[in-house]
Amino acid sequence: MTPCHPQPAPAPRSVPSAELRRVAALVDLQRLWTDFLMPMLVERTPGSPGSRRVRQHIVDSLRARAAGWHVELDAFEARTPRGRLPFTNVVATLDAGAGQRLALACHYDSKVLAPDARGRRFVGATDSALPCALLLELAAALDRDLQRSKEQVWLGLGLGLGRPGAWVLWGAELRLGPAPVPPPVCPQGAGVTLQLLFLDGEEAFGAWSDSDSLYGARHLAQHMATAPLRPGARTTQLQAILA
Numbered sequence: 193m194t195p196c197h198p199q200p201a202p203a204p205r206s207v208p209s210a211e212l213r214r215v216a217a218l219v220d221l222q223r224l225w226t227d228f229l230m231p232m233l234v235e236r237t238p239g240s241p242g243s244r245r246v247r248q249h250i251v252d253s254l255r256a257r258a259a260g261w262h263v264e265l266d267a268f269e270a271r272t273p274r275g276r277l278p279f280t281n282v283v284a285t286l287d288a289g290a291g292q293r294l295a296l297a298c299h300y301d302s303k304v305l306a307p308d309a310r311g312r313r314f315v316g317a318t319d320s321a322l323p324c325a326l327l328l329e330l331a332a333a334l335d336r337d338l339q340r341s342k343e344q345v346w347l348g349l350g351l352g353l354g355r356p357g358a359w360v361l362w363g364a365e366l367r368l369g370p371a372p373v374p375p376p377v378c379p380q381g382a383g384v385t386l387q388l389l390f391l392d393g394e395e396a397f398g399a400w401s402d403s404d405s406l407y408g409a410r411h412l413a414q415h416m417a418t419a420p421l422r423p424g425a426r427t428t429q430l431q432a433i434l435a
């Protein structure tokens with residue numbers, strides 16, 4: 193079998209201000225508030241009914257997008273000062289076959305706190321429902337662009353395999369030119385894709401410590417440090433995340 197090489201990460205490039213304005217105008221503040229943030233403003237401590245509802249809201253919102261997110265649940269149990277509790281991370285990858293990932297993360301659990309003097313429950317609006325709602329809005333606002341970028345990667349791969357000199361820039365254009373013959377690109381190994389991480393159990397149950405905090409992030413990092421990007425690949429899922 194001919195050895196293949198993952199595509200190098202595309203060099204960062206500046207985005208023209210007109211393009212930035214176009215993208216920024218896609219953000220819909222009403223949708224962000226009504227569709228994405230409001231359903232999250234409930235108590236959602238790990239393992240609670242609110243946590244399950246919010247997780248389903250995240251999964252449903254991503255699956256409703258045309259871009260075709262690959263959504264996985266990373267469910268596990270961990271010992272906490274309140275006993276063994278269930279946690280579930282949501283991992284959404286735009287193109288699971290891409291060789292590299294740009295990961296954006298938030299945590300969706302709310303901290304366990306007693307109701308205040310007026311009996312109000314803590315719903316963690318800024319810490320951290322809003323960042324999660326922003327990621328869902330990003331997926332909605334950029335849905336068509338993300339869908340197109342994915343199609344271009346696949347188009348590029350199709351051309352690139354049979355035609356030396358064809359390179360793909362993620363989210364950008366296909367460039368064909370008299371480039372030196374490149375090494376064969378690993379099947380499904382090209383390009384950078386977007387990955388959204390909705391982490392559970394960020395908050396400590398007691399005093400913040402190395403063992404009582406970041407339950408979801410620690411579990412996912414441990415899993416990704418050994419899980420191959422694809423069956424048989426030497427690159428791990430963690431190494432595929434752009435530093």
Ligand SMILES: [Zn+2]
Nearest residue numbers: 299319320394
């Ligand atoms: Zn937090």
